[in-house]
Amino acid sequence: MTHYAIANLSNVRMGAEIVEYLERIDATLAPYDGHFIVHGNQPEHLEGEWPGTLIVIEFPSYEQARGWYDSPAYQEILPLRTGNSDGVTMLIEGVDRDHVATDVLG
Incomplete structure (x- = not known):
């Protein structure tokens, strides 16, 4: 099942370390x-406020998502981001295209 790595970053301090992180992250994902699938675009706020920037990365499975996060290549660059921003990061399973809202009731 498709999994997503989701982050909401705030207080990003742009500088050489964040630039290096951005230059190197794609090679860790491959x-x-x-x-x-979402990275850095400004949202249109319809209700409420969302502090920070939303990032969503799609993976074919949990194993691939977790493997990426735990990989030596990603762990090597992770401090470049965490040392220069605040945020929350998580992995979450997606739903099938035939999912309906009431599926969560069963």
């Missing part, structure tokens, strides 16, 4: 078939 072996796990991960790719960005």
Whole structure:
């Protein structure tokens, strides 16, 4: 089942370390078939406020998502981001295209 790595970053301190992180992250995703589906675009706020920037990366499976996050290549660059921003990061399973809202009741 498709899994997503989701982050909400705030207080990003742009500088050489964040630039290096951005230059290197794509190479860490490739072996796990991960790719960005949301990254850095400004949302249109319809209700409420969302502090920060949303990032969503799609992976074909949990194993690939977790493998990417735990990989030596990603762990090597992770401090470049965590040392220069605040945020929350998580992995979450997606749903099938035939999912309906009431599926969560059963």
